[in-house]
Amino acid sequence: MNIAVCIKQVPDSDKVTIDRETNRLNRTGVPSVINPFDENAIELGLQLKDKHGGKVTVITMGPPQAEQALRDCIAVGADEAYLITDRKFAGADTWATSYTLSLAVQKAGDFDVVLFGKQAIDGDTAQVGPGVAYFMDIPVITYVKEVEKTETGFKVKRVTEEGYQLWEVDGKAAFTVVKEANTMRLPSLKGKMRAKSATITTWGADDIGAEEEKIGLKGSPTIVRKVFSPPIKTNREIIENEDPKQSVKELLGKLKERKIL
Amino acid sequence: MSPKEIWIFAEQREGVLSNATLELLSEGQILANKAGYTLCAMLLSADDTNLLQPLYNYGAKKVYSAVDKKLAYYQNDYYSKVISDLINEYKPEIVLYGATSVGRSLAPTIAVMVYAGLTADCTELDFDTEQMLLLQTRPAFGGNIMATILCPNHRPQMSTVRPNVFKKKKLGEKEKGEKITVKVDLSKVKERMRLIEETIEEMDAVDLCEAEFIVSGGRGLGSPDNFFKIQELAKELGAAVGASRATVDAGWIAHFHQVGQTGKTVCPKVYIACGISGAIQHLAGMQSSDFIVAINKDAQAPIFDVADIGVVGDLHEIVPELTAQIRALKK
Numbered sequence: 001m002n003i004a005v006c007i008k009q010v011p012d013s014d015k016v017t018i019d020r021e022t023n024r025l026n027r028t029g030v031p032s033v034i035n036p037f038d039e040n041a042i043e044l045g046l047q048l049k050d051k052h053g054g055k056v057t058v059i060t061m062g063p064p065q066a067e068q069a070l071r072d073c074i075a076v077g078a079d080e081a082y083l084i085t086d087r088k089f090a091g092a093d094t095w096a097t098s099y100t101l102s103l104a105v106q107k108a109g110d111f112d113v114v115l116f117g118k119q120a121i122d123g124d125t126a127q128v129g130p131g132v133a134y135f136m137d138i139p140v141i142t143y144v145k146e147v148e149k150t151e152t153g154f155k156v157k158r159v160t161e162e163g164y165q166l167w168e169v170d171g172k173a174a175f176t177v178v179k180e181a182n183t184m185r186l187p188s189l190k191g192k193m194r195a196k197s198a199t200i201t202t203w204g205a206d207d208i209g210a211e212e213e214k215i216g217l218k219g220s221p222t223i224v225r226k227v228f229s230p231p232i233k234t235n236r237e238i239i240e241n242e243d244p245k246q247s248v249k250e251l252l253g254k255l256k257e258r259k260i261l
Numbered sequence: 262m263s264p265k266e267i268w269i270f271a272e273q274r275e276g277v278l279s280n281a282t283l284e285l286l287s288e289g290q291i292l293a294n295k296a297g298y299t300l301c302a303m304l305l306s307a308d309d310t311n312l313l314q315p316l317y318n319y320g321a322k323k324v325y326s327a328v329d330k331k332l333a334y335y336q337n338d339y340y341s342k343v344i345s346d347l348i349n350e351y352k353p354e355i356v357l358y359g360a361t362s363v364g365r366s367l368a369p370t371i372a373v374m375v376y377a378g379l380t381a382d383c384t385e386l387d388f389d390t391e392q393m394l395l396l397q398t399r400p401a402f403g404g405n406i407m408a409t410i411l412c413p414n415h416r417p418q419m420s421t422v423r424p425n426v427f428k429k430k431k432l433g434e435k436e437k438g439e440k441i442t443v444k445v446d447l448s449k450v451k452e453r454m455r456l457i458e459e460t461i462e463e464m465d466a467v468d469l470c471e472a473e474f475i476v477s478g479g480r481g482l483g484s485p486d487n488f489f490k491i492q493e494l495a496k497e498l499g500a501a502v503g504a505s506r507a508t509v510d511a512g513w514i515a516h517f518h519q520v521g522q523t524g525k526t527v528c529p530k531v532y533i534a535c536g537i538s539g540a541i542q543h544l545a546g547m548q549s550s551d552f553i554v555a556i557n558k559d560a561q562a563p564i565f566d567v568a569d570i571g572v573v574g575d576l577h578e579i580v581p582e583l584t585a586q587i588r589a590l591k592k
Contacts, residue, residue, distance in 0.1 A: 011402075036523075094381075098373055121522065122402055125381035127369035130337070134373045139453040140337060142366040155457075160362045161470075163462035169454040179523055180516065221378030221415035225396070227408045230548065238571045240560070244578035248586050251554070251572055260531055260552060261590070 001054035001149065003045045004111040005078070006101055006132065007038040009062050009069035010122040034069045037117030039184035041177040044147060045115050046077045046185065052149055055079045057108055061089060061101055067200050075187035075195035082108050086204035091217030094123075098131025100215055103208040106136060108201075113154070114174040118143060126176065133174035141167050144175040264299045267292055267355040268417070270344070271304040271316055271324070272363055274334070278315055281359025283429040285422055286319035288386060289357060290430075292395070295388040298354060301325060305343055307333035309440075317438035318431050325351070327443035334456055335363045337370055342450050345374040347443060353417045355395050357386075360421035368421050378412030379419045384426050384549065394418070400545060425470060425528045426549060469501045469520065475529045477503030477520055477547070481536020481557065481576050485513035490577070491535060494584045497591075503527065503547075505537045521546035536576040539564030556580065 012033045034042070045056045058073040060066050061084040070081035084104045092100065105114055114136070119126035126142070133140035145164070146157040153170040159178050187195070205215055213219060237254065241247045255261045269289050272279040286302065293300040302321040304312055309326045316324050327343050348356065348371070356371075358364035360382045372379035385398035385407075395418040397410045412418040469475060476498065478491040488502075495502045503525075504518040520527055522545040532550035537543060539555070539562055547553070548567045555568035556576050565571040572579055 094369065094379065095373060095376070098369075123381075124401060124522070125369075126365050127372070127379060127381055130366055130369035131373045134341075134370050140366070140370070141454065143362055160459075163460045165456055165460075166458040167454055168457050171453065173454075221372075221376065222380060222410050222412050225409045225411045227401075227406055230400070230407050236565070236568055236571060238560070238565070238573060240573040244574055244582050247572050247574050247579060248582045251570060251583065252586055252590070254570055255531075255554075258552070261587070 001048055001052040001113065002109055002111045003048055003054060003056045004105050004108065004114045005038070005041050005045045005056060005058050005073070006105065006114065006116050006128070007042065007058055007060045007069060007073065008035045008117075008120045008122075009033070009060060009066040010035045010120055032065065032068065034072055035117055035120045035122075037119055037121065037177070037179060039117070040179055040181045041115040041117045042073055042076065042078065043182045043184040044175075044177050045113075047182070048113070048147065048149070049077075054112075057082070057111070059084065059101065059104055059108060061085070061092075061097060061104070070200050071195040071198065072187075074198045075191040076185055077191060080108075081198065081200045083200050083202045084204075084208065085202060088205045088210075088212065088216050091220060092215060093220035093222045094125050094127035094131060095221055096215050096219035098128050099135055099219060100205075100208070100210055101128065102132045102135030103210055104203060105132065107203070107208050112172055113147075114138070116174065116176045118176050118178050129174060129176040136174070138172045138174055139169050140174040140176070141169060142176045143178050145178055145181045147175060264297060266301050266323075266351065266353040267296070267298045268325075268353040268357070269300070269302045269321065270356065270358040270364065270367075271302040271312070272335075272359055272361060273304070273306050273312055274363075276306065276308065276311065278312060279359055279361060279424075280429065281361055281364070281422070281424040283315070283319045283431075284424065284427040285357050285359060286316065286321060287430040288422070288427040290320040292355070292386060292388050295390060296354075296393065299323065301353070303327070303344065303347060305332040305340055313438070313440055317436040318433060319429065320432055320436075321438050323439045323441055325441045325443050327445050329445040329447060331447050332445065335367065336454065336456065337367060338450055338453060339447055340367050341370040341374060342447065343443070343445060344371050348375050348377075348417060356417045356419045358419070358421045360423045364421045368419060372419055375417075376415055377417050377419050378410075378415050379421070380410040380412070381421050383420045383422045386420065386422065395420070402541070423526060425526070469503060469518070469525050469527050472501035472527070473530045474498045474500030474533075475503045475520070475527055475531070475547075475550075476500045476533045476535065477505065477537060478508060478514075478535050479505035479537030479543075480507040480511075481538075482508065482513070483577075485511075487577070488514055490580045490584075494533070494535075494580055494587075497584050497587045500533075501529075503532075505543050506540070534564050534568070535580055537564055538562045539567065
């Protein structure tokens with residue numbers, strides 16, 4: 001099976017803090033990681049390869065340093081990696097990103113399945129998977145937990161708010177994968193060695209034949225007007241006593257005052 | 262020229278409209294009034310008999326109704342074809358979808374089909390009457406920052422909007438509206454996928470997303486056995502039980518209790534966080550709660566930044582005492 005996995009490199013959100021005075025994100029020294037949800041897509045790809053044979057190709061669009069995320073994928077077992085990078089891609093929203101990635105995936109190979117994480121933890125949009133699928137003219141199923149290959153395509157389990165759905169898909173398809181699907185395997189020593197020396201193919205806008213007016217800021221329908229920090233509650237009250245009984249009494253008093261209890 | 266339109270995607274499952282749809286109609290009404298637009302709904306179903314009146318009752322003046330057996334449930338190819346055709350024909354200014362598992366899958370496909378802007382998972386909407394643009398505000402970086410997004414040059418302006426953020430408001434029982442019957446022709450759309458089975462799971466606890474009170478436990482509990490302290494307080498309050506990612510990852514409690522960026526987003530009337538430090542990934546899922554009480558040993562814990570009342574102290578002392586005093590209060 002020929003498997004593609006699209007990934008994104010993101011700042012490790014557990015280590016991002018906010019500077020309450022300047023309302024800015026402290027990103028200095030924050031390590032970049034593979035988007036945690038993409039790890040589930042990678043593992044699902046590797047499992048499909050383990051079962052059916054074939055190849056796992058990872059593709060990312062990002063700045064040059066996103067190469068590290070691709071090497072991390074090779075360390076756990078990915079076979080090939082493509083870095084789609086160009087200054088012209090800067091400022092891309094999900095529309096332009098979907099367009100760009102879809103061209104890269106199609107150029108990288110003829111894939112039976114294209115996998116994505118459920119969403120990226122920095123933007124949290126969950127929009128690029130369905131977008132790429134449309135540009136590639138393949139069906140997409142989102143929030144997928146299990147994938148089984150069938151004679152004609154795939155059978156997948158999709159997570160909904162209330163439970164599960166089983167879907168049948170004919171032919172090639174794209175899936176976005178949820179966290180509950182699996183846990184990504186650890187890299188082997190051999191994998192780590194391979195990751196160091198592996199060749200990463202780098203493509204820019206011209207290599208994938210992207211139309212200039214559809215990429216980067218120019219190709220993006222949406223723009224960010226402002227970014228701000230969610231307001232801190234200024235009227236909060238702190239209760240601190242030696243005696244827990246007293247603290248609870250005060251707490252209940254305040255809740256009653258506000259008619260909450 | 263007839264007034265411009267703002268459309269709400271009316272999401273139905275098994276012939277029942279989602280709460281998110283009704284919330285969106287109420288919020289859409291406010292935007293429509295500001296902009297001078299007409300509030301409309303678009304409804305895809307196998308049978309619209311019982312679905313039109315509720316849409317009128319929550320403010321839709323027009324309902325674009327597409328009825329076909331193939332539209333009984335959300336199937337991305339059929340739904341996106343019908344909706345993109347409608348958008349291209351009637352050219353609404355704004356289209357809003359609930360940020361549900363359906364809306365967040367369908368809207369991105371439509372956005373690329375019609376070259377529209379799409380802002381995901383908005384928690385605040387407003388309308389700039391000078392530039393005549395929709396202001397779409399959403400959390401990013403797990404709620405660490407908020408961003409306001411515009412779509413200046415492409416139409417429609419589209420957003421998915423987080424459920425449980427806006428309040429639904431029924432206007433009346435017999436509100437009037439106009440039905441526009443949509444001609445559906447899906448004969449040229451190849452059936453590439455089909456739903457073969459659906460399972461609704463019974464949740465064994467109060468549903469987190471619907472709960473008015475939530476009591477949540479974090480790593481401060483120290484061990485899985487201590488979750489009973491949270492459960493007892495929750496029982497006394499008729500509350501749902503929530504949990505931080507740390508406790509779920511450690512296997513102390515099932516994933517469906519998890520509140521946060523990778524769990525559920527909740528907005529109860531009261532959220533009581535016990536022994537939760539307040540990693541941004543948790544705050545992302547609960548900071549829009551109406552009232553937040555935090556109980557934590559560490560006075561510097563970030564959870565206190567979002568709390569209305571913070572109790573500095575040991576949860577192992579405070580929580581059982583709180584349970585006991587509430588119990589006494591009831592008697």
